[in-house]
Amino acid sequence: MNQPISSLDLTDNIIGRLQKNGFHYCHDFKENCENIPQKIHVSNWPSLTEAPSSKTALELLREEIHWQPITTFVPELDSLLKHEISPNMITELSGFPGTGKTQICFHLSVGVNEGETFFISTNKNFASHRLREIAQKCVSDMESALKRIYCVEATDPVELLASVKFLESWLPSHNHVRLLIIDSISWPLKQKPHTERASLIHTIFQNLRILASKYKFA
Structure with missing residues (x-):
């Protein structure tokens, strides 16, 4: 399932500019990141799409x-x-x-x-x-x-x-x-x-x- 760019924790301004340049899903970004205009700066891209690590309830309690x-x-x-x-x-x-x-x-x-x-x-x-x-x-x-x-x-x-x-x-x-x-x-x-x-x-x-x-x- 393709994750839409709009679901990421990005400002509306950056999301809109990405979409105007043809980036609507996360895989668009990964496959064509070199084509993103330099003015659109998303420095923390990996952290936006990585699944968080899981912890048990016991670990959280500790x-x-x-x-x-x-x-x-x-x-x-x-x-x-x-x-x-x-x-x-x-x-x-x-x-x-x-x-x-x-x-x-x-x-x-x-x-x-x-x-x-x-x-x-x-x-x-x-x-x-x-x-x-x-x-x-x-x-x-x-x-x-x-x-x-x-x-x-x-x-x-x-x-x-x-x-x-x-x-x-x-x-x-x-x-x-x-x-x-x-x-x-x-x-x-x-x-x-x-x-x-x-x-x-x-x-x-x-x-x-x-x-x-x-x-x-x-």
């Missing part, structure tokens, strides 16, 4: 038991986020400026148990001194906690996409990452037209979902 919740050190907030910050999932924190989203991210970074955090800062709000204050207050070994937090700055769309792409080669040698944070995904994209912004966000989320599933981070 993974769930093994997963240690990430704490914010605020009991009321931990209760709200208990089932939201989980491996293989992307969680969005939204709110008006100044409502504490970055502070929650800092607390979560410090609260990763037996693992590491990869923090992509896009709005130049990464305050290492604030992380130090949180670590000094909340954990017994401040220096060890800070050593487990990796940070990169990505202040424009190109840098943001490059940072996500970088993870593909970086994560295999850093398989203790349990949390990835982008603060914030909207900031470097705010000047882009709506359709382009939506396409970029879709691409980033698609890549993150693949990585989160493979490396089991939240």
Whole structure:
């Protein structure tokens, strides 16, 4: 049975452009990929069509038991986020400026148990001194906690996409990452037209979902 291109996790724009160029089914893409116009870029094609590996219910249960919740050190907030910050999932924190989203991210970074955090800062709000204050207050070994937090700055769309792409080669040698944070995904994209912004966000989320599933981070 031929799988239609429209069933894939691609933006409507890319699907429409592929169809206009005669690509309606997955086998069309595989057999004639060299004829796809260069402007139509589908870098993650193999991951879109590969069947996911299966796991038994027991394996999934063991993974769930093994997963240690990430704490914010605020009991009321931990209760709200208990089932939201989980491996293989992307969680969005939204709110008006100044409502504490970055502070929650800092607390979560410090609260990763037996693992590491990869923090992509896009709005130049990464305050290492604030992380130090949180670590000094909340954990017994401040220096060890800070050593487990990796940070990169990505202040424009190109840098943001490059940072996500970088993870593909970086994560295999850093398989203790349990949390990835982008603060914030909207900031470097705010000047882009709506359709382009939506396409970029879709691409980033698609890549993150693949990585989160493979490396089991939240």
